Amino acid sequence: MKTALLIKEIYLEAFRNLGHLILKHYLRIFSWFSFMLIILGLYALIFRILTGFAFD
Incomplete structure (x- = not known):
């Protein structure tokens, strides 16, 4: 019993x-x-704005 407890x-x-x-990792x-x-979403939005994409 002592071994099991240890x-x-x-x-x-x-x-x-x-x-x-x-959990931390x-x-x-x-x-x-x-x-x-x-960051990827902001890049896509800025790219579309700079290339003149029509947001209709």
Whole structure:
């Protein structure tokens, strides 16, 4: 029984901060992806304005 408790404690200690690490990296990647999409949209809008696209 003592061995099972030790294994459980080692498991909990090893994976305690893993969720925060994954979430932090996911949000960082998502924010950069969103930023790049906004830049791409602004580029497309400015390109259309400068080439005389009719927004009818």
